[in-house]
Amino acid sequence: MLHIVNKSPHQSPSLASCLRAARDGHALLLTEDAVYAATAADAAGCGLQAAARRLKVYVLQPDLEARGMVARRIEGVEPVDYAGFVDLVAQHATNQIWL
Amino acid sequence: MKKFMFLNRKAPHGTIYALESLEVVLIAATFDQDCSLVFMDDGVYQLAKGQNTKAIGSKNFSPTYRALEDYDIEKLYVERESLQARGLTEDDLMVPVAVLSAAELGELMAAQDVVLSF
Numbered sequence: 001m002l003h004i005v006n007k008s009p010h011q012s013p014s015l016a017s018c019l020r021a022a023r024d025g026h027a028l029l030l031t032e033d034a035v036y037a038a039t040a041a042d043a044a045g046c047g048l049q050a051a052a053r054r055l056k057v058y059v060l061q062p063d064l065e066a067r068g069m070v071a072r073r074i075e076g077v078e079p080v081d082y083a084g085f086v087d088l089v090a091q092h093a094t095n096q097i098w099l
Numbered sequence: 100m101k102k103f104m105f106l107n108r109k110a111p112h113g114t115i116y117a118l119e120s121l122e123v124v125l126i127a128a129t130f131d132q133d134c135s136l137v138f139m140d141d142g143v144y145q146l147a148k149g150q151n152t153k154a155i156g157s158k159n160f161s162p163t164y165r166a167l168e169d170y171d172i173e174k175l176y177v178e179r180e181s182l183q184a185r186g187l188t189e190d191d192l193m194v195p196v197a198v199l200s201a202a203e204l205g206e207l208m209a210a211q212d213v214v215l216s217f
Contacts, residue, residue, distance in 0.1 A: 008110050008141050010184075033113030036144065041186020062154030066112045068147040068161075072186075081154075 001026050002092035006099070008033040009046035014098040019047050024054045029080070029088055031060040038064075039072035052076040060085060101212040102133045107142035109217065111161065112152065117145045118160050120217035125163075128170040135174040135211070136167075137204060138196070142217075143181045146192040164194050178204055 003022050007014040015030075015037055022028060028051070036042050038059045043049040051057065053076070061079040064070045073079065080088065089095055105124050109116040120136075127134050138146060145164070152159040167175070175196040182188070182198065189196060199207070208214055 006113070008113070010141050011109070033110045033141070036110065036141070036185070039186070041184070045184070063112075066150060066152040066155045066157070066159075067110070067144060068149035068151070070149070 001094035001096065002088055003028045004095065004097045005030055005034040005037070006032040006097070009037045009042060009048075015046055015048070018096075018098045019051050022051070022055055025056070027056045027058065027088060027092060029058045029060065029085065030063075030077075031085075032063055033067075035059050035063045035067060035069060038074055038077045039069050040074055041072075043074045043077075048077075049074060058084070058088060100131060100133055102135070102210065103127050104135045104137060104208060104211040104214045106137045106139065106208075106214060106216045107145055108140040110141040110144045111150070112155065112157060116217040117142070118158070120215075121160055121163050123215060123217075124167070124172065125170060128167075128172050133174075134172050135176065135207065136172065137176045137178070137207075139178040139181050139201075139204070141181075143177055143185060143187060143192075146175075146177070146194060146196070147187070148191055148193045161193065167194070176204065176207065 009015045111117040150161040177196045
């Protein structure tokens with residue numbers, strides 16, 4: 001299944017709750033303020049770095065660009081564009097958005 | 100003249116707070132008020148270099164921070180712990196700032212006439 005998170009890990013427990021619930025092999029897409037979780041300094045602290053070893057983690061590139069965070073994306077997180085976002089939703093039978 | 104502090108604690112673009120704060124700052128500056136801007140928690144991301152909102156189709160207001168000195172707004176403060184927690188340094192920010200501890204920030208806050216929170 002696909003999990004989608006759009007809140008900063010500093011401002012909301014959404015990502016933490018998602019990571020507790022997500023099972024190995026699930027996909028996770030980070031959008032809007034959640035893209036900070038995929039940046040070098042934040043990834044370890046919020047558990048994303050560890051999660052990237054058991055989940056397939058994607059990040060919405062336009063949201064990284066908007067926030068000036070492109071160069072800070074960690075290894076193991078795959079950037080996608082809006083078409084890639086749609087593909088991910090279509091590929092997974094179940095989608096959960098952790099608002 | 101009153102002393103106004105604008106306390107910015109939200110990341111840009113995901114919510115409207117950062118842009119709204121800037122609008123109010125510019126209004127206050129027009130009335131020649133003493134304005135201090137503080138960036139704390141995810142608010143420090145507002146000043147990150149290299150923001151490009153073209154692909155998300157929203158207004159890129161980040162160049163406005165560089166224009167603030169034209170409005171005689173030169174008191175920009177960033178809380179040290181917030182910066183460090185996000186792996187950022189002053190070099191990653193688009194404008195010169197004073198880096199303060201939370202305690203120093205509290206002293207500064209207590210010296211204001213008005214504190215506006217965004």
